[in-house]
Amino acid sequence: MAQTQTTATAVARPPITAFSWKSAGIAIGALIVFDVLINVYERLYAFSKGLDYTSADYESYWMGMLFAELVLEAVTAAGLWGWLWMTRDRALDRLSPAEELKRYWALGLFVLTYTYAAYAGASYFTEQDGTWHQTVIRDTDFTPSHVIEFYQSYPIYIIFGVGSLVYAMTRLPQFAKAFSLPYVILVGSPAMIFPNVGLNEFGHTRWFMEELFVAPLHWGFVTFGWGALAILGTWLQICPRVLSLINHVYYGKPIQSPAEVMKDPQSSVDPAACAACAA
Amino acid sequence: MQYSQVDAEARAVGRKFDLVVILSTFLALIAGFHVHQMLVAGDWSFWVDWKDRNWWPIVAPIMEITFPAAVQAVLWTKFRMPIGATFCCLGLLFGEWMNRYINFNGWTHYPLNMVFPETFIPQAVVLDIVLMLTGNWVVTALVGGELWGWLFYPTNWVMIAPFHLPVEYQGSLMSLADVINYMYVRTSTPEYLRIVETGTMRSFAGGVTGVAAFFSAFVSVCMYVPWWLMGTYFFGSTKFFKTYEATPVEARQH
Numbered sequence: 305m306a307q308t309q310t311t312a313t314a315v316a317r318p319p320i321t322a323f324s325w326k327s328a329g330i331a332i333g334a335l336i337v338f339d340v341l342i343n344v345y346e347r348l349y350a351f352s353k354g355l356d357y358t359s360a361d362y363e364s365y366w367m368g369m370l371f372a373e374l375v376l377e378a379v380t381a382a383g384l385w386g387w388l389w390m391t392r393d394r395a396l397d398r399l400s401p402a403e404e405l406k407r408y409w410a411l412g413l414f415v416l417t418y419t420y421a422a423y424a425g426a427s428y429f430t431e432q433d434g435t436w437h438q439t440v441i442r443d444t445d446f447t448p449s450h451v452i453e454f455y456q457s458y459p460i461y462i463i464f465g466v467g468s469l470v471y472a473m474t475r476l477p478q479f480a481k482a483f484s485l486p487y488v489i490l491v492g493s494p495a496m497i498f499p500n501v502g503l504n505e506f507g508h509t510r511w512f513m514e515e516l517f518v519a520p521l522h523w524g525f526v527t528f529g530w531g532a533l534a535i536l537g538t539w540l541q542i543c544p545r546v547l548s549l550i551n552h553v554y555y556g557k558p559i560q561s562p563a564e565v566m567k568d569p570q571s572s573v574d575p576a577a578c579a580a581c582a583a
Numbered sequence: 584m585q586y587s588q589v590d591a592e593a594r595a596v597g598r599k600f601d602l603v604v605i606l607s608t609f610l611a612l613i614a615g616f617h618v619h620q621m622l623v624a625g626d627w628s629f630w631v632d633w634k635d636r637n638w639w640p641i642v643a644p645i646m647e648i649t650f651p652a653a654v655q656a657v658l659w660t661k662f663r664m665p666i667g668a669t670f671c672c673l674g675l676l677f678g679e680w681m682n683r684y685i686n687f688n689g690w691t692h693y694p695l696n697m698v699f700p701e702t703f704i705p706q707a708v709v710l711d712i713v714l715m716l717t718g719n720w721v722v723t724a725l726v727g728g729e730l731w732g733w734l735f736y737p738t739n740w741v742m743i744a745p746f747h748l749p750v751e752y753q754g755s756l757m758s759l760a761d762v763i764n765y766m767y768v769r770t771s772t773p774e775y776l777r778i779v780e781t782g783t784m785r786s787f788a789g790g791v792t793g794v795a796a797f798f799s800a801f802v803s804v805c806m807y808v809p810w811w812l813m814g815t816y817f818f819g820s821t822k823f824f825k826t827y828e829a830t831p832v833e834a835r836q837h
Contacts, residue, residue, distance in 0.1 A: 554590070
């Protein structure tokens with residue numbers, strides 16, 4: 305495997321402040337505050353205004369929220385993904401190692417934020433939906449807990465997940481010219497939980513059934529949830545390149561150039577390449 | 584001096600990446616494992632009157648050896664870390680307790696002793712220890728998988744035993760879990776315990792738990808194998824597929 309002996313010493317190092325937690329702290333902190341406020345809203349208005357779909361209160365407190373959040377989510381997704389695409393790096397083959405390392409750090413924080421949002425959606429709000437359904441009788445597909453779970457918490461994690469993937473594809477050589485199987489699964493499979501809501505709601509509408517969380521109707525969510533495991537493969541792809549960059553930037557060890565990584569990204573995760581860098 | 588400062592910076596950056604990897608993996612596993620668990624075995628986990636001695640010891644272990652096997656496949660083969668199963672089950676327990684406490688108890692006001700989740704931590708530790716000691720995933724499937732199924736009911740017994748005590752309620756013999764179920768109405772959830780506590784096996788040594796655990800252990804072994812393989816070859820895959828534009832011209836023509 306070809307390796308470019310780019311440098312041995314005097315590689316520009318990024319300032320240590322470049323590896324700050326600040327952006328993820330702000331993003332995850334904002335999501336936590338938002339989730340707390342949503343919980344407060346549910347406690348105030350789910351049982352008091354959300355039990356009769358035909359009531360005027362329901363229309364204003366829950367359907368209004370549904371329409372507002374769907375519009376906001378569509379605008380946010382288009383804005384974020386569009387901005388990431390429009391500001392893409394068109395000269396990735398000339399990316400400096402220090403800048404590439406900083407971008408991997410940004411990607412790591414992006415993925416971390418995505419996984420928090422996925423936890424909130426797939427774990428917390430999904431089981432909260434069980435709390436709701438096993439307590440009250442549903443009279444609409446847009447029951448208060450669904451307005452939060454399906455149409456709010458799921459799109460939020462999709463926005464961050466797809467956003468992180470677009471970031472990687474537009475700013476990192478490893479992902480610029482090839483699709484990463486585990487990364488696409490990590491983002492795409494949980495994202496499919498949202499379309500699967502269509503099956504779920506049709507089933508609950510067409511076949512009135514007991515509120516069993518283990519009903520086969522729900523198993524589509526399960527299958528798509530398995531995709532979260534692909535974070536293992538995603539990190540297995542990223543970590544060797546990050547290690548190589550650290551070894552290069554801080555210790556002057558040889559590294560594959562961005563152009564080589566773009567041409568053959570598989571070689572950047574080859575354990576042999578990693579071992580060569582570490583030697 | 585200069586070198587040691589560079590070295591310290593490199594180590595600090597490396598540790599920060601380590602933390603991002605660990606935290607994000609933990610959160611992703613909670614998300615995936617919990618949504619899996621609640622929709623294939625959740626009803627048994629939600630309610631104390633569903634924690635029966637027949638189906639719960641079968642359904643819960645065989646559906647929850649899945650993620651631990653897949654995560655073990657990567658953490659052990661790539662990092663020699665025998666903590667995959669425990670890492671998963673700790674995440675699952677965290678996800679469950681967050682919701683049981685804040686929502687089942689805090690929002691809809693079911694008592695916590697009606698909605699506490701099961702634990703898989705003891706079996707997970709055993710599964711990890713078997714893998715660490717043997718270093719062999721097939722042996723882990725055979726021995727660890729069997730222990731996973733067998734140990735589930737005993738390790739949860741301390742928590743559920745008080746709720747299986749018999750009581751007389753309005754002239755009927757019921758368990759304490761049954762009485763709690765009658766006190767706290769769940770509108771659309773079917774009555775469960777009295778339905779499953781029927782059958783022809785009552786006379787078999789006084790109960791079915793042993794047979795259920797035996798069966799559970801067998802299926803746990805069978806489940807471990809495909810999930811280890813999926814962890815190795817699919818979820819832990821590092822495969823890239825080139826885009827059409829990046830594919831050589833000659834390859835496009837085929």
